[in-house]
Amino acid sequence: xLTKTKIYLSSPHMGGAxxxxxxxxxxTNWIAPLGPNVDGxxxxxxxxxxxxxxxxVLSSGTAAIHLALQxxxxxxxxxxxxxSFTFSASANPIxxxxxVPVFIDSEPDTWNMSPELLEIAIKDRIEKYKKPKAIIxxxxxxxxxxxxxxxxxxxxxxxxxxEDSAEALGSHYFGKACxxxxxxxxxxxxxxxxxxxxxxxxxxxxxxxxxxxxxFLSTQARDNAPHYEHxxxxxxxxxxxxxxxxxxxxxxxxxxxxxxxxxxYEFYKKHLSKYPSISFLEEPEGSFSNRWITCVKTESFKLxxxxxxxxxxxxIESRPLWKPMHMQPIFKDCLHFTDGTSETLFDKGLxxxxxxxxxxxxxxxxxxxxxxxxxx
Ligand SMILES: *Cc1c(COP(=O)(O)O)cnc(C)c1O
Numbered sequence: 001x002l003t004k005t006k007i008y009l010s011s012p013h014m015g016g017a018x019x020x021x022x023x024x025x026x027x028t029n030w031i032a033p034l035g036p037n038v039d040g041x042x043x044x045x046x047x048x049x050x051x052x053x054x055x056x057v058l059s060s061g062t063a064a065i066h067l068a069l070q071x072x073x074x075x076x077x078x079x080x081x082x083x084s085f086t087f088s089a090s091a092n093p094i095x096x097x098x099x100v101p102v103f104i105d106s107e108p109d110t111w112n113m114s115p116e117l118l119e120i121a122i123k124d125r126i127e128k129y130k131k132p133k134a135i136i137x138x139x140x141x142x143x144x145x146x147x148x149x150x151x152x153x154x155x156x157x158x159x160x161x162x163e164d165s166a167e168a169l170g171s172h173y174f175g176k177a178c179x180x181x182x183x184x185x186x187x188x189x190x191x192x193x194x195x196x197x198x199x200x201x202x203x204x205x206x207x208x209x210x211x212x213x214x215x216f217l218s219t220q221a222r223d224n225a226p227h228y229e230h231x232x233x234x235x236x237x238x239x240x241x242x243x244x245x246x247x248x249x250x251x252x253x254x255x256x257x258x259x260x261x262x263x264x265y266e267f268y269k270k271h272l273s274k275y276p277s278i279s280f281l282e283e284p285e286g287s288f289s290n291r292w293i294t295c296v297k298t299e300s301f302k303l304x305x306x307x308x309x310x311x312x313x314x315x316i317e318s319r320p321l322w323k324p325m326h327m328q329p330i331f332k333d334c335l336h337f338t339d340g341t342s343e344t345l346f347d348k349g350l351x352x353x354x355x356x357x358x359x360x361x362x363x364x365x366x367x368x369x370x371x372x373x374x375x376x
Contacts, residue, residue: 007316007366010192010293013257013357018249025242033219035241037248044251045187045202049169049177053185053204054211057244058218061166061188061201063237066093067214068162068184068203069134074099078133081121083113083145083164084324085342086138089188090164091325099133103326103336109284111345112145113137119153121337126157135161139168139178140322141351142194142261142292143281147173147181154182162186166201169194170258170290179204189243194257194292194356195250197243258290260356265291267363268352272296275374277303293354295321301347303373308350310373316366321349 021037030036042055049055058064074080076098082091084103094101104121107114118135125132135154137145147163154161165171165179166188172178179185185204189197205211216222221234239247265280272278277299283289298304304320311318323346326336353366 004315004365007353007358007362008355009317009319009351009353011355011357012191012196012198013355014246015249015253015256017252018246021245021248022242025245030241033238033240035244037241037244038239041239041244041247041251042202044248045204048251048254049185049204050180053180053206054208056203056205056211056214056218057239057247058201058203058214058237059239060199060237061164061186061190062089062093063218063235064186064188064201064203065090065136065162065164066096067217067235067237068186069093069097069099070217071184071205071210071213072134072160072162074133079125079130080134080136081118081132081159082136082325083138083140084326084336084338085111085322085345086140086164086325087166087322088325088328088330089166090136090138091331094136101325101331101334102132103324103331103334103338105324105336105338106341106345107146108341110143110145110287111281111342112140112143113150114339114341115146115149115153117337117339118150122153122157122159124337131157132159135159136164137161137182138164138166139171141281141295142168142171142290143283144168144171144173144178144181144287144289146284151182160184163204165204166190166193167292168290170254172288174286184210189247189250194261194290195247195254197239197246197250200239200243200247257356261291261294261354262289264354264358264363265294268294268296268367271367272370272374277374291354293351295349295351297345297349299348304348304350306376307370307373311366311369314365314369316353316369318353319351321345321351
């Protein structure tokens with residue numbers, strides 16, 4: 001019997017030009033966290049998300065969120081409102097700053113931050129003399145959050161928004177690229193993301209000055225002097241020129257990657273939507289998702305587990321949706337404004353293999369395993 005190869009949830013997918021840029025870095029000895037690939041990759045991202053933006057490439061998406069909070073002067077004791085339904089990296093930098101996370105539940109339409117609960121939380125905190133210092137909203141799985149509503153509330157109360165677009169490069173919202181919709185955007189190029197530099201991230205600012213400040217902090221906060229002079233605490237968060245070379249190659253194929261992932265979603269939807277026990281997250285009007293991961297909501301925890309375990313049996317990786325932060329042991333004592341939406345998604349939702357390098361054969365193999373369970 002032929003042994004089948006393992007199918008992963010989301011694996012790296014190189015385009016071809018990456019090696020050329022990496023070789024250039026070697027040939028010219030630009031191996032440090034500066035050089036032509038760093039500049040080139042920043043330009044490429046800028047051209048993609050909006051010419052008015054100013055981009056700093058960094059060592060990770062988490063580092064980008066950390067710097068974003070510093071640029072917004074989030075400090076010890078401040079409260080930061082954060083989407084609960086997300087990966088822990090959205091929230092951890094709040095704690096790095098000695099600030100306090102307050103978690104906000106999702107809305108059913110986008111699975112992202114509920115504008116209604118956001119406003120309830122802001123009013124509550126202001127009433128208690130704890131006006132939040134920032135909001136962290138997330139385009140989870142590539143689906144844009146309700147930015148019109150979230151930005152309107154943020155403006156009404158004058159609170160800046162950090163846009164966690166780690167999963168949403170290539171998504172857009174009423175014609176504007178995710179990452180450029182709010183005060184400061186961040187991207188991730190971790191190995192599982194829609195494009196990767198093996199590890200990396202970016203901060204998207206709207207002024208040159210803010211970008212320069214991010215670069216300054218990310219390169220050990222060196223003041224202008226011949227010796228090493230410091231009047232601020234710095235970080236070693238800049239992206240290396242070698243990895244930026246991978247990024248430049250990946251930018252050449254980003255749109256192809258988005259198209260391939262959207263086709264995965266279409267495939268699953270076409271074949272599975274006839275089952276009433278399965279539902280999909282649709283794009284609301286004005287939203288275009290990169291469909292980084294295709295997720296389904298099943299009718300019960302039991303069915304979700306049956307499908308997940310059956311896939312595992314067949315060496316196919318799938319995963320429950322993100323466990324909300326307010327349910328995590330480390331954050332369980334944090335204040336949260338929730339209505340059960342993300343808890344239900346965690347209970348019944350499943351991420352299906354969604355790599356842009358899946359073959360038709362892979363997709364049918366996954367489908368067969370799922371339908372076998374559904375037809376039981
Ligand atoms: C991946 C991810 C991050 C962190 O990015 P890294 O580059 O892995 O540090 C942050 N937020 C979300 C929603 C993510 O998926």
